[in-house]
Amino acid sequence: MAEPKENLQMEKIVSLCKRRGFIFQSSEIYGGINGFWDYGPLGAELKRNVKELWWHAMTRQRDDVAGLEATIIMHPKIWEASGHIATFSDPMIDCKTCKGRFRADQTGEIPCPQKPSKMVSECPGEKTEARPFNLMFKSHYGPLESDENVCYLRPETAQAIFAQFKNVLETSRQKVPFGIAQVGKAFRNEVTPRNFTFRSREFEQMELEFFIKPDEVIEAIHGSVASADVIRSSGRVSAHSESQSGFTSAATDNWGWEAWHKYWVEERVKFYEGIGLSRETLGFHHQTPAELAHYARACTDILFKFPFSKKDEHGNVTGDELEGIAARSDFDLSQHQRFSGKPMGVFDDELRAAWAKLPKEKQDELWKRYYENRKRYLEKSGVATEQASKDATEDANGLAKGQYIPHVIEPSAGVDRLILALIANAYSEITETDEKSKTETRVTMKFHPRVAPIKVAVLPLLKNKHELVGKAQEVRDLLRPWMNVFYDEAGSIGRRYARQDEAGTPFCVTVDFDTLGEKGDELKDTVTIRHRDDGQQERLKISGLLEFLLCKIR
């Protein structure tokens, strides 16, 4: 159970979100709808910034990732192939007395609707057997509401990437290793939405599927597979230098899934650090073999220590998941190949040439390992042993022809969770006592300038002085093409600063009489720039303002 102090912290955050227009309850005027949240003016900007930074880092800043924007409703067979129709469910029971429906594993925690003093598990009403309740939102497309027209709202953005793998490969001039990135809405009909926006029914994902060669292929071409130690694990330096110029494909040629997996964990941590979440605020969970899906080779969750995060047995807060980075083998493409009947493999000239030059024993060894992986996958996926052996043989025979099905590393992040983490991380309170012994608590949202919804506020000292207002509007118009600027002329400068602190605006620019040259040419066309986090002020020339701000916010 979360402790009262942590509940209080969440209450303050929820209250600020509503008061300042970060997050509202969806459909609030109709009493809301459980598990759905809207982003208000500041929240919408914050979210846009985060998505834009992710897209920029993951696609535009790299040569080896292409973007995709697929539909939310896709052919229902996609969810058969992905396993969501069969297994994406929670166990539910019905109470025959009160007709309530409950998560079977939570009956000890949920009060009985008819006798709330008792838990569902204690009430005498007869219960049904637990049955799986699928978490996908279901609908129908076309004019008939028949079983043939069932469709689902995607519960993740990843599957569209697999389904369009071949189209993207053929049109984007990419070669394995390369990735496909997508940002978009997903839906899960959670039985118990909770922790504000952390677990909601409609949410947004930022997912990369990074396709790599299977280790057997690497070994055939390069003789061996690089150890994961090739990635330096300081979290600050990876094989990637800061600029991508150091990142030649040659440097990663012999990377197998372990190196790529570690690489992407480090890349993603650097991303979080770059938008203000320090290493100390994060946690890691390396899934144990028992936790991993049968096809997965590893999964590392990047956690953030939320106010509602629970303590482990040692009393340490480990955090809740922001992102999972999974090594998913060739499961996904293989499934779509099986279900669609369309080949999902790639052809690699280098592999074919290398294979021909391998000694027979090496060929046999690699063939056998590839065969066994394929056979295990097929059997786990329900293919009968004989057929599995036959298909796996065919797959392994493909190696000599330069053919294989790519494996994938999947960094999958939740946008709304990240927004909540950024808000919780930024939230800062100061209680001040003024000369009249009146105490006031002021909130400052210490967002990293890269994600801050408003980058700079431009404030004329007084609103009834035409020259100040005109000059301030000039400054606003100078900056506005490059960043989100808030212009405010109402109230004392102190109150305007305080309002911007609460909005998380990192810089306030004030136009005063000095700007107009009333104290001489020295200060003419300079402005005061005030820093949010320490309240420090400095004087800058207007001509240097844009460059100063661009350096801070990019």
Place this chain on the structure above:
Amino acid sequence: MAEPKENLQMEKIVSLCKRRGFIFQSSEIYGGINGFWDYGPLGAELKRNVKELWWHAMTRQRDDVAGLEATIIMHPKIWEASGHIATFSDPMIDCKTCKGRFRADQTGEIPCPQKPSKMVSECPGEKTEARPFNLMFKSHYGPLESDENVCYLRPETAQAIFAQFKNVLETSRQKVPFGIAQVGKAFRNEVTPRNFTFRSREFEQMELEFFIKPDEVIEAIHGSVASADVIRSSGRVSAHSESQSGFTSAATDNWGWEAWHKYWVEERVKFYEGIGLSRETLGFHHQTPAELAHYARACTDILFKFPFSKKDEHGNVTGDELEGIAARSDFDLSQHQRFSGKPMGVFDDELRAAWAKLPKEKQDELWKRYYENRKRYLEKSGVATEQASKDATEDANGLAKGQYIPHVIEPSAGVDRLILALIANAYSEITETDEKSKTETRVTMKFHPRVAPIKVAVLPLLKNKHELVGKAQEVRDLLRPWMNVFYDEAGSIGRRYARQDEAGTPFCVTVDFDTLGEKGDELKDTVTIRHRDDGQQERLKISGLLEFLLCKIR
């Protein structure tokens, strides 16, 4: 019926979209799903650019618009209030023989599923009466699939803006007139999706609701309402100067709905011109009184002349709708006030003060006009006459207290239609005959640099010269933080130019031996920049490249 030539043009566009990764059929490997389309790597960038430019122009470049990002699934009562549950439908009939379902107004055009030589209207099968088929996708939220848990995928983004009007007003420091902008997915279960992405079942909208004072309020405060002629209708100049600094709120203080409506039509046309759709490619449709909804005062559709657009009775192509700009009176906020029981009016001190100073006859005149508008709305909305009179009286009495319900101007644009218009507009073919008399048809996508998916391609002359590659990668890394850059070293320069022409990349930068200083210091650190549309080349210093490109693409 579209003519063959126009069909051919659409076929070429559809083919290019798939071949170059602009647009794919959703779930193509499973045979597709009718009415759903995915954006590939180039399409995703094009769409991001368009949405970003809209958001920038509509919110960040203005003081008077706040953003919102609401959920797709909202409380179902919202769709009662908006009228979608009652009236958002097409008439459908069922055939009792073949069990087919058809649009009642299209039975003469649809072949009978059992005897395709006959149309449905000619087949002897007994038909049901025409019944309305609602176009909203329906689902259920929460663990029960009961009528109480029905929800809908929003068929438009606008309603969330109305539902959150008060929350945004209270948190954003805006005062009427101001707007709320939103970009997001919407869904309509079209019976007949058609014309490629023009009419699809899942699509994206960019909508602004711009809230204004009712004309009676303007008149009470300012004595009269500005004529719509205040907007100059050249389409190039509006009351807005190019920079917003000329746009003081004082200049628009006395604008009524007609001026605001005309203003927004002009603003939106300027937006389209700014991304490459010239006036000549656009058309306009001013809805006639018979076409307008009962609450609407005017609606101007901005059309684009698509290859599939039909000719009018004079043989002119008028075009198909990109955007509608509607003057919707106070209908939307009024409906949500009625259905939610939450007040949607605003309080205006200036109105209260002005009202008190008006002569009694003027008060009576304005009161009466406001009363009559309110009463007409209430009666049209199904409120009984007596109650309508009572409620309208109360509403009109609010004027003296400074209270009114804002009216709204709604510029509502379809993203996917705009993308299709940009693609159709950009598509350009040249057929060339080479020295061996072989003819080749080459496609150039002449996108405006602002929307082009790739802004610049960086090409080393040869890929096996380390110095050229290194220098080209330096140039790539210099530009990449600021724009989408494509780095390509494969194939002849001519082939690489041709590939970029097809992708619509406005500029190609080539790094050659001159860049390395092999012809002396004069040309050292210069590159060739090649212009897509005329093939012209010029030599530029690398140090000036970023600024050159930024000026072109912004």
